[in-house]
Amino acid sequence: MHNPGEDYAVEGSIVDRRGVRPGYIIVEGGAVVETGEGECPVRPDIHGMIVSDIVNGHTHCADYALKIPSGMSLEELVAPPNGLKHRYLQEASEEEIRKSMRSFSEYSASHGAERFVDFREGGVNGCRMLRQESEDAIVLGRPLSPEFDPEEVEELLDIADGIGVSSISDMDHGYIEELADAARDRGKVFAIHASERVREDIDFVLSLDPAFVVHMCEATDSDISKCAEAEVPIVFCPTSNAYFRKVPPIARAEALGADLALGTDNGMLCAPDMVAEAAVFAKVMERQGGPPSAAWNALTRLSGKLLNVHSGIQDTIGRGRLTVLETGPDGAPLPTTAGAVLRPRKRLKRL
Ligand SMILES: [Zn+2]
Incomplete structure (x- = not known):
């Protein structure tokens, strides 16, 4: 070279x-x-x-420094509020979290990604920290209040690019609807994890009008087709899924005409190297009988398709x-x- x-x-x-x-x-x-x-x-x-134009479609950068014991289940590790990751984020010092954000962002940039779309825990303050620590982050925050608090959400959306929530299994449906509405009213992004651990009601998920959904490991063909029809891209994170012995239905999603994008998910599980993630994506696709070349489009899908409805963000890519x-x-x-x-x-x- x-x-x-x-x-x-x-x-x-x-x-x-x-x-x-x-x-x-x-x-x-x-x-x-x-x-x-x-x-x-x-x-x-x-x-x-x-x-x-590489955009990392799904990250959680604040847990980059967390060293995890092997063999933990998805629930034990990442389910809010008591999963190991969430306890870590509460207990770690602000300086440690800020340092994780900086080093994650530097690693991401040095491996070619223009931007990374981060599902930011930690409410308003969590969003503010990431905004200060990284120019590359597209910040999708989530509120801390157990019930919808309009003031908190307004403040969050003053700082963040949108809202990224855990899943419809972890939160009250009415609360999620209010968050989706609040994001839409402000012309911001709303996105959500879907069917990662168990199959979830895709009709309800799509009724929230998400900019994209993440994971879909347990989705059926019909669930995927509904995403394709609604033109809601699916962000796949095959390395993260493999840690939990899950394999996302990448080839089926491609065959059913869904828009496929890529993300590296939790920093504690996977470094933000999108080219390496594309290689994993291509291997899974090939094993499932689909075209590995779809990995190339998936690398840039969010920059070209997903974020073009949010022109303020797209203008900052490229x-x-x-x-x-x-x-x-x-x-x-x-x-x-x-x-x-x-x-x-x-x-x-x-x-
Ligand atoms: Zn995630």
């Missing part, structure tokens, strides 16, 4: 919010000086995928983080093996 400061040309495929197509970049002194679609006008030095993944001279575009496609990477400036 080339070092920063070198001159070289890359030919292969451009992957961004507009899709996947043949293209090239020319790099001088470590900065991109020309980018284009089609054939490279000079002899390429590298064949590869040129990826930008600041030029670009990742070059070598594919070898045959230019094989499919991430069928992590070794071929997903090894070295390099961040460059886009023109």
Whole structure:
């Protein structure tokens, strides 16, 4: 792989919010000086995928420093309010949480993601901390009050980009509806975990008009079809799911026409490396008989599809983080093996 400061040309495929197509970049002194679609006008030095607009669709960054014992169930670990993670977040010092947010954000940026969509625990203060610690975070907060408190939610939405709640199994349905309405009234994002541990009522979930749903491990084909019809993207987190011995129905979702996106979920389980997550996604997809190449679109799906209804957010994506993944001279575009496609990477400036 080339070092920063070198001159070289890359030919292969451009992957961004507009899709996947043949293209090239020319790099001088470590900065991109020309980018284009089609054939490279000079002899390429590298064949590869040129990826930008990567958005990590689902994270929880504050638990990045938490070391977890092996063999815990989903409920023991992440269910609010008494799961290990929630006890940790209550007990950890503010400085420790802020440090986790900073190092998580730095890791995410250095691995190519433009933004990460964080389901932020800790109410108003939790949102404020993340806002202060990371420019890359799209902050989806949740209130602390056990009942709907309009003042708290207004204050939360003054700071956050929207609301991200745990699940319809963990909260009163009326409360969730009020949160979804409050987010919509302010033109902000509402999103929710769905059918991660047990199958949940997708009709109720979709009645909340979420910008996207996360997980859907226990969803049926009919549940997935309803998401596809409603054009509600599904964010899959296969590495996180694997920790709990769950496998998301990625190939079925692709076959049923759903919009697939990707997230790395809890920092304590998975570092925010979206290219590595895309490799896991592609492997699960292939094992399930689907097209691994769908991983490329999933990397940028949230930037191109999901967030375009929230134009204020979309305008902040595309600041030029670009990742070059070598594919070898045959230019094989499919991430069928992590070794071929997903090894070295390099961040460059886009023109
Ligand atoms: Zn989550």
